[in-house]
Amino acid sequence: MEHFIWNVNPNIFEYGSIQLRWYGVLFVGSFFLGLMILNWIYKREKRDPAVLDNLLIYIIIGAVVGSRLVHCFFYEPDYYLSHLLEILAVWKGGLASHGGLAGVLIALYVFAKRYNESYTWLLSRVAMPGALTAAFVRFGNLFNSEILGTPSELPWAIVFQRVDMIPRHPVQLYEAFAYLIILAILVTIYRKVSPLFATKILPGTFLVTLFTARFFIEYAKTRQAAYTTDLPFNTGQMLSVPYIILGIVWIVWAFTNRKKNATKG
Numbered sequence: 001m002e003h004f005i006w007n008v009n010p011n012i013f014e015y016g017s018i019q020l021r022w023y024g025v026l027f028v029g030s031f032f033l034g035l036m037i038l039n040w041i042y043k044r045e046k047r048d049p050a051v052l053d054n055l056l057i058y059i060i061i062g063a064v065v066g067s068r069l070v071h072c073f074f075y076e077p078d079y080y081l082s083h084l085l086e087i088l089a090v091w092k093g094g095l096a097s098h099g100g101l102a103g104v105l106i107a108l109y110v111f112a113k114r115y116n117e118s119y120t121w122l123l124s125r126v127a128m129p130g131a132l133t134a135a136f137v138r139f140g141n142l143f144n145s146e147i148l149g150t151p152s153e154l155p156w157a158i159v160f161q162r163v164d165m166i167p168r169h170p171v172q173l174y175e176a177f178a179y180l181i182i183l184a185i186l187v188t189i190y191r192k193v194s195p196l197f198a199t200k201i202l203p204g205t206f207l208v209t210l211f212t213a214r215f216f217i218e219y220a221k222t223r224q225a226a227y228t229t230d231l232p233f234n235t236g237q238m239l240s241v242p243y244i245i246l247g248i249v250w251i252v253w254a255f256t257n258r259k260k261n262a263t264k265g
Contacts, residue, residue: 003155003159005159008143008145010022010144021144022140022143022144023144024140026143030129030135030137031056031059034129034130045195051115058107058108058110058111059107061103062100062105063107064100066101066104067096067099067103068087068094068096069099069103070100072087072094074098074099075096075235076094093144093146096239097137097214098239108123108126123203124198124201127186128183128190131180131183134179134210135176138172138175138176139172139176142173142176145160147171147224148221149171149220150221169220171220182213186202186205186206197258201251203250204249205247205251206247207247208244208248211240211244211247212240214240215240218234221236
């Protein structure tokens with residue numbers, strides 16, 4: 001069986017030591033598309049979108065710092081603990097989405113306090129562009145021929161020629177399309193329910209759907225961490241579990257709180 005061969009240059013162009021990579025364009029582009037979504041949300045809910053530029057800065061800093069630290073200390077701890085200055089070399093690659101989310105959660109809390117916004121409201125609205133960013137990051141991984149799947153003979157398996165000639169699960173696409181579906185689910189919920197219930201239900205829905213998808217897709221990935229454990233789950237799965245549990249608790253709280261309010265009404 002012939003499989004699709006992926007041999008795309010990860011650089012859009014190069015000039016000497018200057019490179020413009022697909023990953024970087026997709027990563028940055030996702031934030032600006034996310035900003036457009038947030039602008040639509042703010043106008044829809046008659047809020048002042050003037051704060052969005054500052055919000056974007058907080059989110060980008062939180063995402064980059066969080067994703068870098070978690071990659072360094074959870075995926076390659078031995079190397080980075082002995083090369084601490086290399087942690088700053090973000091341009092060399094190595095970002096972990098679990099850490100990116102943790103960084104964004106902290107950044108949003110700081111932003112909410114500084115600008116007197118509702119933290120829960122921010123979480124619920126940022127969940128939508130968050131799913132978009134997660135999808136774009138995986139498209140970027142595809143262009144880098146990284147985060148590879150396990151060998152497969154399925155008709156849609158892809159040969160990443162820059163790595164080897166083995167057909168593999170296109171896990172980058174599995175995740176990217178899963179996250180786009182999750183984005184559609186979140187937007188649908190947001191448009192169908194009341195703004196108050198959207199604030200309560202969207203964060204938990206985001207956490208459960210996104211990290212459950214991530215958990216199961218991990219089974220089709222090659223090992224990412226630079227170490228092995230005797231546990232039945234890999235690093236990505238273990239980092240996903242706390243988010244899934246938090247999301248379930250959040251959803252239960254949202255529905256319980258909704259019933260209480262309905263009873264009072």
